[in-house]
Amino acid sequence: MTTVDKRLHARLQSLWDDARAAGMSEPEKLLYRSNLLGSDKRITNYGGGNTSCKCTEVDPLTGAGAEVLWVKGSGGDVGSIRMDGFATLYMDKLRALKGKYRGVDFEDEMVGYLPHCTFNLNPRAASIDTPLHAYVPKAHVDHMHPDAIIAIAASKNSKALTAEIFGDEIGWLPWKKPGYELGLWLEKFCLENPEAKGVVLESHGLFTWADDAKDCYELTLEIINKAMAYFDDKTKGKPAFGGAVHDSLARPERRKVAAALMPVIRGFVSGNQHMVGHFDDSEAVLEFVNSAQLQPLAALGTSCPDHFLRTKIRPLVLGFDPAAMNLDAVLAGLPDQIAAYRKDYAAYYDRCKHDNSPALRDPNAVVYLVPGVGMITFAKDKATARISGEFYVNAINVMRGASAVSEYCGLPEQEAFDIEYWLLEEAKLQRMPKPKSLAGRVALVTGGAGGIGMATAARYLAEGACVMLADIDEGALASAATALSQAHSGDVVRTIAMNVTDEAAVAAAYDALAVEFGGLDILVSNAGIASSAPIEETTLDLWNKNMSILSTGYFLVSRAAFTLLRKQAMGGAVVFVASKNGLAASPNASAYCTAKASEIHLARCLALEGAEAGIRVNVVNPDAVLRGSRIWQGEWLDQRASTYGTDKQGLEEMYRNRSMLKRSVLPEDIAEAAYFLASDLSAKSTGNILNVDAGNKEAFTR
Template structure:
């Protein structure tokens, strides 16, 4: 049994539902439906309920439409994500509607229908729910239903599969008129339980929340079961013409191609990537139908708004895997895609259309390898990939039982460049300072590394935490996922002294995010002993981690940055001891001095490619630091002839400013050097030590 043939199961819990009011049941139903991507994709679909409420103005009982607000996601929505509108006021808008050309104006009247000063904006789909004369309405985008809706003979297929139970309406852009069309359909077909919208999705309705939920599952399951029967034994996508490469080789090719693509499409706006090589993707990219179906574009509006109307199919032969040849032809392929997108824009634009947007592809399909998706942030790139998997499933079903048809270019354009869609984009918050950037932080599970990663993610960066301590790494990543989201962080257990491990960590970063922009080299140890007691092993360990380790990660960063052609940023976390010598720490001080001079050398080498290299010198950062949890703390206390517990206060008093230095202080300096705030600085050193005259740079 595959994902395409497995039936949906009800997850409705009567005992739990009995504790909920009607808005609570709407929320419960919405979350259940949105939890399965076979029912609807992220941000797609809509749910509603008409609820009797007490009007805060009149004290009278009135009917209120609760409907998913603009930009929400039914799977993750909370109760405050629903718009609420007076049903009678919404109905009254019919009296001022002047026809299809008036649809955009009608959206401006929705706020006038708001119930109880709810600040949640109503979506363009509101009339579709408000005008259906049933208490509960579901509008979903199931792959199995859209496969019907996107078939050339979708009306006939709908009747064949569902009979009179489910009706059919021709394609129309969502809005006021489609709401009236749905109302007219229900009045003309009172026994119908729903309708398939051509090239769009499914509407179902009922007067009970549970009944509506179960009906939605039932209709989708009928479609799933029908497709399973009809496609059994049939050739899918015309059969395979390519064979998928082994998983490890697919990831290796992705690691090489994704930074090259990212560099070419990210000059105007940085992009993050996502790699998907699940079975559904491989079946499509290896098929005979890849070129013709890919060229047709997607059908459902929710699909192409995320993916663009069509993908770029990379010219790659997995039987003769020549990545270098792909790279040679990449510029020409992208140029051709941009030219075609410009043609599409110019052919379809209206006098008042917004300016052309980024003409680069979002989806890249590679035979034998899989799919890359790129967007302004990791979550958007991942979701775009998920949407294209939905599109693949739709094409799979439609092309097997009928003839798949994409949405006509003009219809697609009129949604992509809809003035209301443009207004929504303009309302989006300004990107954070590190949006679209990827940082690798070594020593990421320690005090400074953790604080640095936290600071960078707070500014919109995605972070790969690299650390040799697997347990600490797991704990740190789990914490960050809760606070910053799973898309923002990845981990790599890394010994920076091992060349192969460093190369692998950078390759995995490229697969996970498409590349990298920032390296924070922070992995560290510390040792203390008089020179006559310093063993060769102690000396070698300091040099290996603090000098060689910094060299290895920097070299790999330089290689990646040059491939991307987007510049780059390296920040070394060295030490006050790199500038000011300390007794009984010759190995540590020498290694830290080597770091500082390496950074200066790299600043010289990287300038022509826009690669900046700077250094932060901390001193006495005890809180959360791994190097202060062992012998180093005791040895430094002994060197200063004080008790271990007095060490932090000793360093505070020793500083010129009489202040303690914390990991967050170091993180702030690293953020400054890693961001565009310091765009004209390279080869510099920032001391964060509360003042120490010995370590003033000279």
């Protein structure tokens, strides 16, 4: 996707390429325009805004030309949309809908008529904004949510500001919830103001229109740039938000505070489902959380409906003082502060609910603001948590502009409620697919760049988890992260270089995990080495190396996991990847076998300690997982081949034939066991050993 210069105050530049657009159909130009607009968050955020075009298509039944509206479908994103993301509707049928309209009290029922207007059996559902595009008498329409425009729209005197900045070029309409009535308002405005090129919607955003795709795109940029220039001129030399009353901590200290806060908050907000966190300490966020106006502006909430739906009615401001470093006091006060927010949210629901309103939803805050530190957001998955934070940054930009030239106004409480608990929005939520089995779960996988580690991470990611891979091999770690991110999204994959025998490195990894995802649910302790030598040739260094990585390393990683899991008070699952050799002796491998036996017994001890906190600890015992395993490269492979009197090629065959089931054991087999032991499928199992060795009677646990 094309990106633009995002420096503060940089103007939007047209990215339209005439050569590329030449020969495109009108719908293809719509797609091109949409992707360009969505490539810059100064124009609109993820999922925000919509675009449309009206053009002539061949009716599949009559073969005659038909005027068709192409408009972004429900739930789409203009930046990443493709052709199948647009709804297509007959314009003559959309016009005929006016005869079905019974008035503003019944406008929601109009959504049910939209499928009857579908052109060419297009399965893409039309959004609630369809009438806003259909009735504008221009071929191309953009509806965007630029921060600079919403700063005007959310100002107390937004109508006067619109006229001051744009004159008659851009009109103004008062706040109206998106829907059929607003579509009729837009049509009336256009008919009464034929020279106008667009309109600012109070507390909402910008509409622009033209009869040519490129003209519409460049008009949208021009109007936004005018607003940006206005705010630059009016705010030059003025401190934002009344100036700073706090200084930011240095970045390492900010992340340290966030790492302490996020797991505790996560424990409080994950009562109904596991939540994932996101941390943002960008310049815009720090300017706001350190400012004199933080408390009063945060209390007003957001204005634009898109902002509000992502960030809830208002954020929760934590009473952290970066100068006093009162972190312990903030942590101690979190239960009361979160309880107070829930009570306030429930009171808001009770004040505003209607007889047919959906039931009270999750009463916890989405956005948490921390002076001197930054912003924390929690949501059902990492992408939603990140996007919620991005939307609140948009809200910060809006508040900065509006409060600098006027008085910022949040969305009225009843209007906010009517959007949040809109029956159409509730119906959309009910249509959402059922969450995957590990949705909202966070996993740490040590030895994550190896065959078993990567296979386990992939299995967890496929079930909706977020995964941090830890490994000592930074090159292999980068390759693993690239592969998994391409397959599952960069939002849900993180990496950290970590030596499991280094206490400080382990602590740093858990801090990073807390900041990146908010906490931990699953630890897969999988880091490993292997060695082979007769006892007479087993050096003390070799013995200590095995014990350090396979015993001490598992202890350090597990101890840190228990500390974090207890902070969250949500339970958790620990999975040790041990070995058949921890139960069955093997020649010329005393150091390895002893260390693996220690690992298994550590797991048993931890199962006893973790049970009262809902922390389950179980073991997977593989055997002879050669494919994709880094410990089966180099000397270990040579040594084991020598021990059994075969060559490298014959070793896997020997292991397969040695097993009772005569089958090879693959990394994916171990991953399946690690999934079972981490998921709710094994919710009543702890202290168990699951052998995945194709059958080896010496390793039977009983």
